[in-house]
Amino acid sequence: MTARGDKTMRNPNHSTNYQAGLLRLGALLVAGALLAACAGPGAAPEAQNTTIYFVRHGEPNFKDSERPLLPEGHARAQRWVAYFKDVPVTHVYATHTDRTRDTVLPLATARGMKVVQFPPVGSELGGKIVVNRTSGSVATKPMVTALRALPPGSTAVVAGNSGNLYPIMAGLGVKSSTACTAERTDCLPCVTRKCFDGKRFDQVWKVVIERDGKVTLSRTSY
Numbered sequence: 001m002t003a004r005g006d007k008t009m010r011n012p013n014h015s016t017n018y019q020a021g022l023l024r025l026g027a028l029l030v031a032g033a034l035l036a037a038c039a040g041p042g043a044a045p046e047a048q049n050t051t052i053y054f055v056r057h058g059e060p061n062f063k064d065s066e067r068p069l070l071p072e073g074h075a076r077a078q079r080w081v082a083y084f085k086d087v088p089v090t091h092v093y094a095t096h097t098d099r100t101r102d103t104v105l106p107l108a109t110a111r112g113m114k115v116v117q118f119p120p121v122g123s124e125l126g127g128k129i130v131v132n133r134t135s136g137s138v139a140t141k142p143m144v145t146a147l148r149a150l151p152p153g154s155t156a157v158v159a160g161n162s163g164n165l166y167p168i169m170a171g172l173g174v175k176s177s178t179a180c181t182a183e184r185t186d187c188l189p190c191v192t193r194k195c196f197d198g199k200r201f202d203q204v205w206k207v208v209i210e211r212d213g214k215v216t217l218s219r220t221s222y
Contacts (some may be wrong), residue, residue: 048152053087054169054205055080055159057099066132069102076201077103081110083204083222084157089113091156093146095139096121098132100159107157118142136161144171152211163193165205172207173215185219 058073069077084107092108094100094117101115108115119130119142130138143158147168150156160168166188170176176188182197189195197203202221209215 048211050150050152050209051155052147052207053157054165054207055103056165056201056203057097057103057159057161059201060099067097067099069099077106079222080104080107088155089157090154091150093118093143093156094159095136095143095161095164096130096134097161100161103159104157118146136163139164140167140171143168147172162196162198166191166196169205169207169217172209174207174217186217
């Protein structure tokens with residue numbers, strides 16, 4: 001009769017393979033630890049940054065008190081769909097005006113999302129009901145509050161007005177300076193409407209809020 005131990009001795013590779021497997025597992029664990037150490041205890045992946053793209057509403061009909069979008073404005077709204085095609089948008093926001101909502105509505109529709117407006121039309125602020133013709137300044141505080149509440153890793157597209165885009169970005173921590181000329185793309189020239197180029201509708205401001213609170217701005221056009 002052959003003992004059980006004799007069968008084990010007939011298969012010497014069993015012990016060798018087992019030991020080799022342990023060595024490979026140990027090497028993987030050490031490599032993982034080294035990578036974690038290189039990243040540092042406070043490191044956070046870029047995906048956890050909050051990214052916010054700001055655009056101005058499309059070309060409106062200034063002769064109409066409601067300021068609806070002109071055909072050129074609606075055409076521009078369609079172009080934003082292509083511009084953000086490869087951007088992982090998680091939220092689409094607009095201020096309380098029809099022209100800002102309509103500017104990002106095609107983008108939201110293409111993503112199966114809704115445009116959320118701040119402040120909501122019909123809400124009450126300062127004892128007055130918010131309507132389409134309410135001053136754009138009322139959107140600054142509600143929009144800043146909403147954007148600051150975004151979960152880390154979010155990517156939002158916001159359509160604003162000439163009177164609130166700079167104040168909203170400043171409210172998020174974007175730096176401004178009188179030394180920031182029109183050629184600069186990393187800062188705001190002011191935090192009011194007075195230095196906003198009212199003739200342009202093609203600019204895109206990208207604000208990135210990192211986990212440590214650092215805020216950066218870049219600007220391009222489309």
